[in-house]
Amino acid sequence: MNKTFTIIKREYLSRVRKKSFIVMTILGPLLMAALMIVPVFIARMSDSVYEVAIVDDTRLFSREFVDANNVKFTDINIDVDSAIELMKANKFDAVLHIPATAFQAPSTLRLFTEKAINMNAKLYMESILRNEFELMKLAHAGIDPEVLKATETKISITAIRMLRDGHEQTDYPEVSMGLGIFGGILIYFFVFLFGAQVMRGVMEEKSNRIVEIIVSSVKPFQLMMGKIVGIAMVGLTQFLIWIFLTFAIVGAVSAAMPEVFRFTPQENIYTSSSQSLNPAEVQQQMQQIQQQNTPAGQIMEALRAINYKVMILSFIFYFLGGYLLYAALFAAIGSAVDNEADTQQFMLPITIPMIFSIVMAQMVMNNPAGPVAFWLSIIPFTSPIIMMVRIPFGVPWFDLWLSVILLIAGFLGTTWLAAKIYRTGILMYGKKVSYKELWNWVRRTG
Amino acid sequence: MEYIFQAENIYKQYEKHQALTDVSISVPGKGIFGLLGPNGAGKTTLIRIINQIISPDQGKLFFNGERLTAKHIARIGYLPEERGLYKKMKVGEQALYLARLKNVESKEARKSLKEWFEKFDLLPWWDRKVEELSKGMQQKVQFIITILHKPELLIFDEPFSGFDPINVNLLKSEILKLRDQGTSIIFSTHNMSSVEELCDHIALINKSEKILDGKLDEIKKAHSNRIFTLEIGDLKKPMEEILSPVAKVLRYENGKDGIVRAKVRIDEGYNANDLIKHILPSVHFHGFQEELPSMNDIFIKTVTGKYPQELKKEDLKLHMDIDTQ
Numbered sequence: 005m006n007k008t009f010t011i012i013k014r015e016y017l018s019r020v021r022k023k024s025f026i027v028m029t030i031l032g033p034l035l036m037a038a039l040m041i042v043p044v045f046i047a048r049m050s051d052s053v054y055e056v057a058i059v060d061d062t063r064l065f066s067r068e069f070v071d072a073n074n075v076k077f078t079d080i081n082i083d084v085d086s087a088i089e090l091m092k093a094n095k096f097d098a099v100l101h102i103p104a105t106a107f108q109a110p111s112t113l114r115l116f117t118e119k120a121i122n123m124n125a126k127l128y129m130e131s132i133l134r135n136e137f138e139l140m141k142l143a144h145a146g147i148d149p150e151v152l153k154a155t156e157t158k159i160s161i162t163a164i165r166m167l168r169d170g171h172e173q174t175d176y177p178e179v180s181m182g183l184g185i186f187g188g189i190l191i192y193f194f195v196f197l198f199g200a201q202v203m204r205g206v207m208e209e210k211s212n213r214i215v216e217i218i219v220s221s222v223k224p225f226q227l228m229m230g231k232i233v234g235i236a237m238v239g240l241t242q243f244l245i246w247i248f249l250t251f252a253i254v255g256a257v258s259a260a261m262p263e264v265f266r267f268t269p270q271e272n273i274y275t276s277s278s279q280s281l282n283p284a285e286v287q288q289q290m291q292q293i294q295q296q297n298t299p300a301g302q303i304m305e306a307l308r309a310i311n312y313k314v315m316i317l318s319f320i321f322y323f324l325g326g327y328l329l330y331a332a333l334f335a336a337i338g339s340a341v342d343n344e345a346d347t348q349q350f351m352l353p354i355t356i357p358m359i360f361s362i363v364m365a366q367m368v369m370n371n372p373a374g375p376v377a378f379w380l381s382i383i384p385f386t387s388p389i390i391m392m393v394r395i396p397f398g399v400p401w402f403d404l405w406l407s408v409i410l411l412i413a414g415f416l417g418t419t420w421l422a423a424k425i426y427r428t429g430i431l432m433y434g435k436k437v438s439y440k441e442l443w444n445w446v447r448r449t450g
Numbered sequence: 451m452e453y454i455f456q457a458e459n460i461y462k463q464y465e466k467h468q469a470l471t472d473v474s475i476s477v478p479g480k481g482i483f484g485l486l487g488p489n490g491a492g493k494t495t496l497i498r499i500i501n502q503i504i505s506p507d508q509g510k511l512f513f514n515g516e517r518l519t520a521k522h523i524a525r526i527g528y529l530p531e532e533r534g535l536y537k538k539m540k541v542g543e544q545a546l547y548l549a550r551l552k553n554v555e556s557k558e559a560r561k562s563l564k565e566w567f568e569k570f571d572l573l574p575w576w577d578r579k580v581e582e583l584s585k586g587m588q589q590k591v592q593f594i595i596t597i598l599h600k601p602e603l604l605i606f607d608e609p610f611s612g613f614d615p616i617n618v619n620l621l622k623s624e625i626l627k628l629r630d631q632g633t634s635i636i637f638s639t640h641n642m643s644s645v646e647e648l649c650d651h652i653a654l655i656n657k658s659e660k661i662l663d664g665k666l667d668e669i670k671k672a673h674s675n676r677i678f679t680l681e682i683g684d685l686k687k688p689m690e691e692i693l694s695p696v697a698k699v700l701r702y703e704n705g706k707d708g709i710v711r712a713k714v715r716i717d718e719g720y721n722a723n724d725l726i727k728h729i730l731p732s733v734h735f736h737g738f739q740e741e742l743p744s745m746n747d748i749f750i751k752t753v754t755g756k757y758p759q760e761l762k763k764e765d766l767k768l769h770m771d772i773d774t775q
Binding site: 216223 | 501502523526528534552553595
């Protein structure tokens with residue numbers, strides 16, 4: 005036990021002290037944030053104004069073209085050819101020609117440019133024209149556009165789940181989906197990242213021939229478990245630091261810019277307006293409050309509604325469980341081969357259930373309480389990812405416990421299997437191993 | 451005699467390959483025991499069994515008279531033939547780690563490591579990564595790691611491979627020092643001259659079976675070819691006539707000092723005494739010595755059935771092809 009601890013310590017420290025680990029751990033959350041913020045800045049800075057000359061032969065639409073962010077319109081009352089000459093003289097980036105027949109035949113609309121077309125500007129112009137054409141058609145049909153506008157209704161049903169303890173809680177299935185798939189992918193990523201580290205570690209010990217020195221002091225099983233556990237701790241360390249840093253960054257940003265995150269939860273609206281039974285009044289009140297809610301604030305609120313204790317604890321459990329299950333197999337592969345190229349043939353049985361889980365995640369999200377979701381979330385090879393996808397939607401205790409117990413049984417099983425392959429494999433050199441031979445190693449005693 | 455290690459009737463089989471068949475060895479305490487054999491004979495398998503890295507299919511193992519168990523691991527030191535270190539790890543840290551795995555206390559390990567590093571001129575390299583060391587230096591580090599926990603039984607598998615002659619001598623003297631301090635050593639090698647130099651006992655394994663075992667000098671005596679060196683002067687008759695019919699001359703040379711040095715083989719039915727008696731009247735005696743076969747010759751003779759001089763190319767080939775397991 006003492007020796008296993010010594011091995012765990014070495015495996016852990018030798019990885020945690022690596023520069024790449026420190027960079028990944030500290031910069032990971034920052035890079036993620038930067039990845040979201042920087043494009044916004046770049047988009048703001050770099051886009052120059054796109055100048056469009058409008059040649060409107062109908063004289064009906066030109067005033068509807070309102071300058072937008074990066075598009076500036078100039079109504080020039082000259083013929084198309086002269087306008088194109090002006091464009092060639094670099095006065096404009098593009099010329100929009102609305103011929104007299106445009107309303108009857110919209111396909112005669114033309115946009116002339118010298119350089120590549122700015123797609124955003126083109127879409128913007130199209131939407132303006134579409135809108136105007138539709139209004140004119142309505143007018144032709146004798147329908148008052150105001151009437152049509154009044155019939156437009158925005159529907160968004162607020163889902164409220166009745167919890168067993170009597171509380172009500174607003175559900176945000178979109179956020180649950182996002183969070184579920186995020187958790188699932190994170191598990192996938194972690195299992196592969198750290199599983200591959202186990203494999204490479206085993207191969208390193210085998211190829212630099214230190215393994216025989218070590219197994220003359222400790223049992224092969226101790227060496228294998230020491231490595232697996234040590235690397236698991238590395239993964240946990242990284243995850244916990246990420247969680248901590250993410251909360252710290254989000255907390256700091258939302259404290260610094262409260263107006264971006266303003267939000268009043270909808271339940272509160274109901275409660276505060278329930279005295280007034282006039283539906284119109286309630287509607288008006290709600291709209292008023294909702295208008296103050298910013299999108300960012302809405303997301304924040306949804307995130308706040310998530311049970312983080314359950315999310316983080318289950319992530320840790322399913323990461324560890326999934327990792328232990330697969331890491332043992334990774335260790336067995338590492339021990340059976342002499343070089344990285346030979347690992348390919350054995351990687352398939354590991355990769356397939358993992359990729360299958362990710363593929364099935366979409367189906368599970370569409371019906372998080374259905375039979376597919378149930379079975380995939382209790383089978384140990386898929387449960388780490390699928391259960392993470394399900395958890396944000398809420399999972400019955402029975403499913404959760406069954407999945408936990410089976411996952412523990414699963415990794416005990418793969419570890420037992422892997423240990424048998426490992427102790428033979430690490431001392432076997434210069435031989436390409438087949439599945440049949442691996443099976444012989446498993447069966448062999450002593 | 452007291453034995454530090456005994457293996458009784460060991461069998462080990464791999465998938466399609468018999469690695470050890472009924473092998474028994476007894477390693478006397480406080481000496482150097484040579485474990486010899488061609489490639490693929492089963493030496494490494496036997497060594498791994500002694501180190502409890504693998505277990506035999508059948509047979510009993512004893513350490514100091516007790517059945518071998520995991521608690522004896524710390525009393526054995528093993529330098530494998532194929533050996534290496536973590537390339538990216540610092541030398542001192544790595545040596546400490548491996549010492550800790552042999553249950554040496556951190557403090558004590560650091561202290562004696564520093565002493566050994568000093569002795570082997572490695573101290574400046576303590577904080578360097580292993581990959582920065584030359585192969586010879588890495589071998590020295592491995593040697594230190596093997597002996598650091600003061601094992602009672604040391605097992606060296608080809609310890610001199612990768613060393614330059616100066617370091618081979620350094621290592622030999624350290625091994626002899628350890629022996630003089632009472633450590634028992636199992637020494638596996640293909641280098642027969644170092645066997646003659648170091649070993650007291652040997653066992654020879656070929657094709658999974660032990661075919662020769664015993665004290666080095668007794669084995670040499672047993673393999674005597676009845677060849678003697680004579681140093682004689684004042685020959686009264688031609689050489690052949692003097693020797694006949696007791697012995698035949700193989701070759702001789704006339705020294706400038708008037709002494710003839712001759713290599714002779716005594717014929718069947720006679721012994722050294724007969725030879726001396728027979729030639730005494732005809733010569734002046736200066737010296738007489740038995741020419742024992744070299745360990746190299748004995749090895750080849752035992753494995754192939756022929757002395758190296760008699761071997762044909764085909765015979766050699768046959769024994770080179772045995773693959774390693």
